[in-house]
Amino acid sequence: MTKIRLLLLVLVFLMAFNLSACTEAAKTDQTNEDEGTESEAPIELKAEDKVPAIEFWITSQTYDSIRYEAGHMISDAWKELGFDVDVKTMEWTTMSAEGMSAHKHGAFMVQWGGKAERIDPFHWLYTMHYSEESGEGGYNIAGYKNAKYDKLADEFVTIMDDDIRKEKSNEMQKILASDVPQPPIVHRLVTQVYNKDRFTNVMPSMGEGLYSFWNWINIEPLTEDAVIKFGAVNDIKLLNPLTTTTGQDIYILNLIYDTLVKVDVNGQIVPWLAESFNVIDDKTIEVTLRDDVKFHDGSPVTLEDVKFTFDFAKEVKAPYYMSKIKAIESVEITGDNKLVFKLSEPFAPFMSNGLALVGILPKHIWESKYQELGAEGILSWPNTPTIGSGPFMFDYWRPNEEMMLNSNKEHFSNPKIDGILRIPYAQAYGIIQALISGEIDITGQNMLPLDLEEIEKVDSLQTIDIADQGSYMLHYNMRKQPFNDAHVRRALTYAIPKQAIVDVIFGGKALKAFSVVGEINEAWHNPDIEKIDYDMEKARKELENAGFRWDENGMLYYPENYVPLEYLD
Amino acid sequence: MKLLKYILKRVGMLIITMLVLITIIFFLFRILPGNPVSMYIDSGLDRESQELLLRHYGLDKPYFQQYIIYLKNLIKGDLGNSFQYGKPAIEVIYERFWNTVILMLTSIIIAFAIGIAIGAVLAWKRNTKFDLVGTIIALIARCIPAFWTGMILLLIFSYKLNFLPAGGMHTPGVRFDSIVQKYFNLDFLKHMILPTITSAFYSLATPLLVMRTSMLEIVKEDYIEMAYAKGLQEKYIIKKHAVRTALLPVITIFAVQAGAAIGGAVLIETVFRWPGMGREIVLAVSYRDYPLAQAAFLLIGLMTALFNLIADILYALLDPRVALS
Numbered sequence: 001m002t003k004i005r006l007l008l009l010v011l012v013f014l015m016a017f018n019l020s021a022c023t024e025a026a027k028t029d030q031t032n033e034d035e036g037t038e039s040e041a042p043i044e045l046k047a048e049d050k051v052p053a054i055e056f057w058i059t060s061q062t063y064d065s066i067r068y069e070a071g072h073m074i075s076d077a078w079k080e081l082g083f084d085v086d087v088k089t090m091e092w093t094t095m096s097a098e099g100m101s102a103h104k105h106g107a108f109m110v111q112w113g114g115k116a117e118r119i120d121p122f123h124w125l126y127t128m129h130y131s132e133e134s135g136e137g138g139y140n141i142a143g144y145k146n147a148k149y150d151k152l153a154d155e156f157v158t159i160m161d162d163d164i165r166k167e168k169s170n171e172m173q174k175i176l177a178s179d180v181p182q183p184p185i186v187h188r189l190v191t192q193v194y195n196k197d198r199f200t201n202v203m204p205s206m207g208e209g210l211y212s213f214w215n216w217i218n219i220e221p222l223t224e225d226a227v228i229k230f231g232a233v234n235d236i237k238l239l240n241p242l243t244t245t246t247g248q249d250i251y252i253l254n255l256i257y258d259t260l261v262k263v264d265v266n267g268q269i270v271p272w273l274a275e276s277f278n279v280i281d282d283k284t285i286e287v288t289l290r291d292d293v294k295f296h297d298g299s300p301v302t303l304e305d306v307k308f309t310f311d312f313a314k315e316v317k318a319p320y321y322m323s324k325i326k327a328i329e330s331v332e333i334t335g336d337n338k339l340v341f342k343l344s345e346p347f348a349p350f351m352s353n354g355l356a357l358v359g360i361l362p363k364h365i366w367e368s369k370y371q372e373l374g375a376e377g378i379l380s381w382p383n384t385p386t387i388g389s390g391p392f393m394f395d396y397w398r399p400n401e402e403m404m405l406n407s408n409k410e411h412f413s414n415p416k417i418d419g420i421l422r423i424p425y426a427q428a429y430g431i432i433q434a435l436i437s438g439e440i441d442i443t444g445q446n447m448l449p450l451d452l453e454e455i456e457k458v459d460s461l462q463t464i465d466i467a468d469q470g471s472y473m474l475h476y477n478m479r480k481q482p483f484n485d486a487h488v489r490r491a492l493t494y495a496i497p498k499q500a501i502v503d504v505i506f507g508g509k510a511l512k513a514f515s516v517v518g519e520i521n522e523a524w525h526n527p528d529i530e531k532i533d534y535d536m537e538k539a540r541k542e543l544e545n546a547g548f549r550w551d552e553n554g555m556l557y558y559p560e561n562y563v564p565l566e567y568l569d
Numbered sequence: 570m571k572l573l574k575y576i577l578k579r580v581g582m583l584i585i586t587m588l589v590l591i592t593i594i595f596f597l598f599r600i601l602p603g604n605p606v607s608m609y610i611d612s613g614l615d616r617e618s619q620e621l622l623l624r625h626y627g628l629d630k631p632y633f634q635q636y637i638i639y640l641k642n643l644i645k646g647d648l649g650n651s652f653q654y655g656k657p658a659i660e661v662i663y664e665r666f667w668n669t670v671i672l673m674l675t676s677i678i679i680a681f682a683i684g685i686a687i688g689a690v691l692a693w694k695r696n697t698k699f700d701l702v703g704t705i706i707a708l709i710a711r712c713i714p715a716f717w718t719g720m721i722l723l724l725i726f727s728y729k730l731n732f733l734p735a736g737g738m739h740t741p742g743v744r745f746d747s748i749v750q751k752y753f754n755l756d757f758l759k760h761m762i763l764p765t766i767t768s769a770f771y772s773l774a775t776p777l778l779v780m781r782t783s784m785l786e787i788v789k790e791d792y793i794e795m796a797y798a799k800g801l802q803e804k805y806i807i808k809k810h811a812v813r814t815a816l817l818p819v820i821t822i823f824a825v826q827a828g829a830a831i832g833g834a835v836l837i838e839t840v841f842r843w844p845g846m847g848r849e850i851v852l853a854v855s856y857r858d859y860p861l862a863q864a865a866f867l868l869i870g871l872m873t874a875l876f877n878l879i880a881d882i883l884y885a886l887l888d889p890r891v892a893l894s
Contacts, residue, residue, distance in 0.1 A: 093855060097603035101619075127615075137616040229741055234852075237653040243625065245606070245614065319622040323615040379625050380655040399654075399664060400844035402741055423741050426839050426848060433728055433735050440741075 044560065045549060051482050051556040053084035055106035057095050064092075066472065067109045069505045070185065074474070077495040081539055082556035083482075101137050105477050107492075109185070110141075113247065114207025114470030114518065117357060119267030121524045122349040124516040125172050126153050129181065142181035143478040146567045149175050158346040160282045165348060170526040173515045177529035179486055179568055180493045181478055184471040184513035186502055187520065191509060193435055193455055194442040196462035198223050199417075202442075205265040206520050207469045211444040213254050214265055217391055217415055219442075226418035231431040231440035235400050235424035240383040241359050242318030252422070255405060257359025257388035260287055260306070261351055267523055269351045273301065273360060273389070275337070282346035287355075289337045292412060295362045296393045303333045308363040310341075316375045324357045362387055391415050400424060435461060449507040467511060469518035478566070485564035487546040493532045494539035576882060583874050590870045591863070595639060598859050599632055605652045605857045626652055639863075648867070649860030653852070658864035662846060666868075668738065669838070669845035671752065672761065673830040676768035681776045681823055683769070688780025688819075689812050695785060704781070711774035719767040719840040726763060734760050736842035764841040768830070775826060776819050783815040817887055821880045828876035832869040 056078075058071030068089070075085040086106075090098075099105035118124065127139045130153045134140035149172060156168040192210045194202055201220045205212035219228065236249050241257060244250060260274040271277060273293060278286040293301040310331045313321035327347040333339045343350065365387055370378045386394040391411045395404035403422045407415040423440060425431045432451045434440045436458050447455060447463065455461050474496065476483040483489060498512040514531040517524050547559030605626060606619045614622070623629050627638065642649060651658045691703045727735035734740065738760050745751045787793065788811060796806045835847035846865060853862040 091603075091855075093603035093607050093857060094601070097607035101607060135616070137619055139615070227742070238655045240655055243622065243655065245622070317621050319614065319618040319625065322621060323618045326617070376625065380650050382654065382656045396744070398844065399661075400842075400848060401738055404742075421742050423737075424842075425736075426842050430736060430842055433723075437728070437731065437735060439735070 045551050045557050049549075049557045049560075049562070051083060051488075051548075051558055053086050054078065054482070056085055056087050057090050057099060057105055057108035058087060059092055059095065060089050064111070066505055067111070070472070070501050071109065073501060073504075074496050077497055077534075077536070078492060080536065081491060081495055081543070082550050082554050083492070084555065099475070100139075100141055103134075103136065103141060103143060103477060103479065105141075105475065106480060106483070107474060107476050109472055109474050111472050112470040114187075114468045115247075116205060116208055116212070116263040116267070117352050118207065119263060119469065119521055119524070120349045120352040121169055121517045121521070122157065122353055125169060125176075126157050128516070129153065129172075129176065141475045141477075142483075144179075144181040145478075146175070146179065148567075148569065157348055158282070160279060160346065160348055166524065169517070169524055170528070173517055173526040174529045175568075177515055177532070178490075180476075180489045180532060182473050182475040182516075183489075183493045183496065183532070184473045184516055184518075185496060185498060186506065186510040187471045187513050187518050188446065188468045188506070189465045189509040189511065190468050191447040191452065191463050191465050192442075192444060193447060193461050193463050195435075195438070195460050197460040198225070198441050199228060201416075202464070203265065204464060204466045206467060206518075209444055209466045209468075210442060210464075211251050212265065213251075213262065216255060216417075216420065217413055220416040221418070226416075227421055228417050228419070228442055229421045229423060229440040231423050231425055231434050231443040231445065233425055233428060233431065233445060236397070236403060236422070238382065239386045239394070239397075240379070240381055241361070242313060242316065242321055243379045244320050252403075252405070253359055253386075253388075254390070255392040255420075256386050256390045256394055257361070258293065258301070258390045259357065259359055260289075260355045263352050263356050267352075267521065269356065273306075274355075277351075277355075280340075282348075283343045285341045285343075285350065285355075286334070287339055287341065289339070290412065291337055293389050294410060295389045296387050296408065297362070297365075299362065299364060301360060301362075301389050303337065303339050305363045306339060306360055307331045307333055308367070309358065309361045312361070312363075312366060312370070313358070316370070316378055318379065321358055324354045327354060359388060359390075362389075392420065395419070400426075449509070465509070467518070467520040469521045471513045471516075471518060473516070481564075482558075484566055485546075486568050487542055487548070487565060490532060491539040491542040494535050494542060497534045499534060572885065575885060579878050579881060583878055586874055587867070587871060591643070591867055592636075594863050594866050595636055595859075596632065598854075598857070598862060599635075601857070603857055604628060605859070607857070648864040651853075651861040652858045653856055653861065658860040661849065661861055662865055662868060665844060665846040665849050667752075668843060669831055669834050669847060672764055672837075672843060672845065673768060673834050674827065675761070676765045677772055677823070677827050677830050679765065680769040680772035681819070681826075684773050684776030685780045685812075685816070685819055688777040689784055689807065689815070691777070692781045692784030692788065692815075693807060693811075695788075704778075707774040707777045710770055713771070714836070715767055715771040716836040716840045718770055719764070719837060722763050722767055723840070733763055736760075736840070738844055764837050764843055767841075768834075768837050772826060772830060775822060779822055780815060780819050783818050784811060787811050787815045820887075821884050824876040824880035824883070825873075828869075828873035831872060 056071060056075050059067045061068040071087060075087045078085045095108060099108050100110065127133055129140055129144045129149065131140070131145035131150050134143045134145060152168045152172050156165055156172065159165055190209050192204065194210065198221065199219050200222055201218055202210060203212065203215045203218040204210050205214060232248065234248060236252050237246055238244050238249055239253060241253050244253060258273040260272060261269050261277060262272045264270050273290055274287045275290045276288045280286055289303055289306060295301060310325055310328060313325060327343045327345065327350055329342045329344040331339060331341055347354070366378070369381060373381060384394065384397060391408050391413055392405040392415065393408050395406045397403040404419060405422070406419045407417060423434070425434065428445060431440070431443050431445050432447070432454060435443060436454060452463065455463060476489055476492070478484050502508060502510045502512060511519065512533065515526060515529055517526065519525050519527070543556065546565070549557040549559065551557060604623065605628070606614065606622050627635060639649070648658045650656060651661050654661050687703060691700045694700050723735055726733045738757065740756055743756060751757070793806060793810055796810050834845055835851055837843065838845040838847040839851070850862065850865045852858070853865060
């Protein structure tokens, strides 16, 4: 019977959908008729000169109301400019496959997370805009292939000197801000909540907020009950660091496994399992290991374990680790507590995007499991109980119910709390009610303005606002018309009502974004760039100056003898 | 002998149905755009890692080859490894399955007990105001979505009155030493009250209305009049003569309802944070975890088909009017 009910619901929706489609169709019919009757239409506007329709994908309102609402606001402004916009609502998995992987989109939005490893703008500037990353599955979603930019990107990624890298980064941000292949729209001001009567000294980081590794290490209990209850929407999935894919799993694995270095809240690389590290030349890095660390089963962490982790991940082609370690040619033990990483070619973000993300595995466990299960089997191994050397230890996990981590009191950076109880709530409102009733103490979930009204009534709950260095980005597809023209991209970008999106959709809890490297990322952000903000007049001028024309219905046409200008320079 | 042949024929049909079902499910999921990697792409897996993952999942082969491999493994009883959890899909489902069965079976039994009783009374008091009001309430119960009832109950009994837990199966942080302890304790019962009521309320109308209709037919029968004529007490007539006979169709729909309820637990499990199979199916579909989704649908399909088979056989056994052909 439930199925019939669902079916009915779907039918009603379909009907509503059809109705709106019909009215749409009726409208276009009408305009066609209008065109037909007015035979004096200017002759120079040939049908083949009409700017092709833009296919704009948005998520459903329930999946992400922000992308849904903002999508409609942007498409309305584009229509006002004379573009023919076809807005399509899609399921995220579909959009991700068709857009992010296959690059079949016209335009669509992605909410990019501002994880700690992205403070070094390698992801934003190189991975997302370098020409060789534009193939299927690559992150250069727009298909940006600017030779001048590529040269800067090459230097940015191979030169180890941070000052030179910053120079390059500034110049790259400047080019992108004017060329706008995929303009950032806003950075969120994420609002998270914790119970200030029970815990203090929270330490959020830009982009990760209270999910930050440093938060769990530093947070202090105020009562006898020192286990913090942490509410999330989704449960973790797989605690095998070789194959894990979800951000949630990675957050937990980061607490259980130690990495050689870590990215601190300001984006600086700090030694962790490594006592120190030394960049000998741009292809050689020497690491000195701490000698006071033990795995949770009591055996010490040795150089052998470190070397094993990297060799093993390469041998079994571990999907998650491979992208972090592909620059490594070899790992050699060179002394009592020293080893050397040799890179096949210089790779400047090797620390933040490599060493900082690879948890060190206990050789004695993984080697024997590998012999037992083989290369394929080891990648699917659930790996519970999870044994690492990190500040938290796996206790138990009841899927979709709860997961318990105990503090590792022997760790060199031992947590102040006794443990973390992580509870998945399936729905955001469940988290809010659990915060109010005191069932949980903290959440990494972003609170929306409506939820905050309820939260603020409870004295013990403290909200904090954290700017996200990640952003909502609008991805044009330069492989398709009309996005292959810089003037069109600039005009479309001028038409994005950024302030209205901040005010109306985010209730003020967001910052307008102009550079792909967020403003909050002070170390890398370049404030001295062109800031293309909402201005319909300038949008129109941009097109007019390039020779674009409008018909009597306000629809946009290409200039005569049109040659698109792909890049400004 | 006739019965045995009937059962064998039914089982044969069931096997064919299941074969068609698994084939449709197999291709349906793969036709859907996207793959298990696309859900996480923004978390930063590069191209090579994505390809490695797809190869690891066996999704780099052509569909037909994948299908043959799937069938071969299925015959061996291997439903494949869940992409999300890395362990056999059947194991993942098994952990959630009992949580769902305990919840849904309890509520179905309650719904049928209450539904049958009220249905019988309504039929006996037919054409009175009592009957009218009762029938309308039953119809309303049938029409209110279960998640709505659930949310209203949550709002009243947990958020406002703080009387019952707001979801989950146990109080956070409780540990168990055994399965018995997991399901047989006061804490678990307390967590079960609201979802059971919600689900039972939703399932109430079907047995109630079927029972009422069935009773209405029966009370017109000659033997009821005969019983009156014999001077038997009304209560006795209802209990011994009418209700017993009227129960037959209700019992057969029980089997069908039970199968459907286990498949339809999605909404209730999501609202009440119940760690059951329904929630897992939604996740499996949106994360494109093909082996897990296939296994879950196969199991639900099998259950529904089996329950239908049992209902058919029961009917044939209980009611001689059903011809065995």
